[in-house]
Amino acid sequence: VAFDGRAVNSATEVIASWAEPELSDAYDYGLLPNGLACMYKNAINRAEFTSIAIRLIESALGKSIDEVVLEKTGKSLDSFVQSYPFPDTNDRDIMAAYALGIVIGVGDAKGSFMPYRTLQRQEAAKMLTVSAKIVGIENTATPIAFEDASVFQAWSVEYIDFVSALE
DSSP: OOOOOBBBSTTTOOOGGGGGHHHHHHTTTTTTOTTTTTTTSSSHHHHHHHHHHHHHHHHHHHHHHHHHHHHHHHHHHHHHHHHHOOOOOOOHHHHHHHHHOOOOOOOOTTTOOOTTOOOOOHHHHHHHHHHHHTTTTOOOOOOOOOTGGSSOOOOGHHHHHHHOOOO
């Protein structure tokens, strides 16, 4: 079923009313990868969120991700795909995000990406921060003070601060 702004795919896939405007805009701007636009109740995984980040960069810069990777790294996206940095995926969006510093592996001994693992808040914050900076968004506003800030991993604090301060 095509997205129509009302957000109904089936009896179990209804968008919460607070999310409708943003999802409608994301759909209109082409930010939702194929197959993700009707999965409103599922937790998003690392691969799906990576694809959204790539669509955001392409839309904001008006360029293909192949062009962006070449501009930012001096190497073709295909060279990153062929280098096969993760043993568990060779997805082009993930390779582009890796090339641009948006994602890294999960730190296991195998160097895995774990594309189907549920995305964590701190991972989302990093991906959004790096993507925002790639498209020229900077932020100097005051971040939100989270009650559970003590559980944030140290590497993620700057990213959570950046994203929480965006208006």
